[in-house]
Amino acid sequence: MSHVLSLTDLQFAWPNQALLLDIPQFSLTRGERLFLKGPSGSGKTTLLALLGGIQLPQQGQLVTNGNTLSSLSAAARDHFRADHMGYLFQQFNLLPFLDITSNVLLPCRFSKRRAARASERYGSLEQAARHLLEQLGLPSSLHSRRADELSIGQQQRVAAARALIGSPELIIADEPTSALDYDSREAFIRLLFAECSGAGASLLFVSHDQSLAPLFDRVVDLAELNRAAGAPACI
Amino acid sequence: MHLIRLALASLRNRRFTALLTVFAIALSATLLLAVERVRVEARMSFANTISSTDLIVGARSGSVNLLLYSVFRIGNATNNIRWSSYQHFAEHPQVKWAIPLSLGDSHRGYRVLGTSAAYFEHYQYGRKQALELAKGRPFGEDLFEVVLGAEVARKLGYQLNDEIVLAHGVAKVTLQKHDDKPFKVVGILKPTATPVDRTLHISLAGIEALHIDWQNGMPAYGNGKISAEQAREMALQPKAITAMLLGLNSRIASFRVQREINEYSGEPLLAILPGVALQELWSLMGTAEKALFVVSLFVVLTGLIGMLTAILTSLNERRREMAILRSVGARPWHVALLLVLESLTLTLLGLLLGVALLYAGLLIAREPVLSLYGIYLPLSAPTWYELSLLGGILLAALVISIVPAWRAYRQSLSDGLSIRV
16 A cells, blocks of 8 residues: 655754654555544644645655655755645645635646646636535635634635645645634534545644544654653653 | 836835835935936026126125125125226227126116116027027117016016016015006017026116115105106216126136226226126035035935835844745745845835926925026926936945845745744
């Protein structure tokens, strides 16, 4: 089974601080939906920065989609992230001054590959955005509204459409449901699953809320994964 | 292209501060352009007012003062010169032509000039252009005839054969009117964009006739009064004039004749070369011009620093915006470029508004400036120099924008994708 993401002996510490992450082995298979849990301050955000190529590990190897990130230049890592990864954050992840469609299309403005894929699959970028938004339950009457005119739940669905547009291989979600109530959370996750399956994307869902864990294919506890978990938290 | 759209959308979102910044830049650009335009047009307007005149002669005072009152109708003469002095030099073998100028009266804010027919024949302005009549003829048939400058006729709505009453003195307060001796409009000059347009021209005899029954600056009453009809019957010879313009047979003779006039034993006179006096005027004005220019440059700098402050202050609250952009694939240089584009957009809008304000200002101020200072401010397209000043401001904005761009670049590198504020 091919891996979309694999870490081997990864170590990372912020400058002049104790080791924060020490992960001997971790991988995510293509199409898998993985729940990575961990309390606040356990290094989840740092791990996401490493996965996105924003930070580089001091030791170990990080292979994403067959590419060793540390062997790429900063610009190439930025390109790589834009082409292959979709991000979904806790909240406030839309640009409030853009309309919904423009927000969804943002990744296509920075990645020709994702723009080409979206156009190829749906005929045009606008149609791709419209399709994804409607699949996620946002009627076309809302598509020209400013992002800050939507409810938090609606904003999260727009952010999901943005992460999915152009079919990136990996969707990284960082506590995207923390602002939603339980019912909304579950409905949102099921929608996200459906769309990830449709796009053939793997999902790495990071959260401290374990109530959602049973919905996923696999659950990994960062505290168990990280040998440095006993060290004082630094972020 | 999408970065420009993003920059515009982001600015729209902060439209209040953006508008204030644009307005500050606009005002500073307007000031800089206005100073420049007034400077250039003042010079142009002064330089174009008189040509082909070799010497200007008046009572002894300063050369700039003589130039200002005789040609530009700014200020007043300190003293008159005798008619005999005029005659003496008008008949000088080196003098080709002489134009007597007699100032001191006015009509509804416009100066009245007493002169001779030589004025219409020899006075030249701009690029050796002679005066031309749009309507009618020069004065001469009757004592009480007036030829109007183009602006006087247009502004006051005068036509040929209209009768007008001149006033004694040039003050703005209520003046003694020469209402017993009205003048008939016999000619209207074509526009010249010089003080000639704002002048009423009458004969020297006409000036004499107006004041023939005046004593000690007051009109005579009762039996002392002399009517217009009586004046027509009299042989009127001026006793004094304000200044004279001389055209010489040869320019080379200018300095010799000038010296001769300055050393004239009949009365203390001053002869000036118009070009030299203009240079003296420029050197007087040069320091003030430079000071104004430097002040307006500093105002522009203040406007740009205002923009820098506004953008830098917004940077911290926009870290989330930067992080979102990074998460959707924007590289740090995209974020930096976004800030540069923002600065350039604000400056460009400021400059456009500044130019619009300049033209609005010119439209409003050109008439008062023309009538008060005699400076014609045309609504012409921006000159290359003005465009280069605007380009300089844009360039300065570009340089200044590197500061927030660099900070945003560094910030977006360290913040990565996950700023939580």
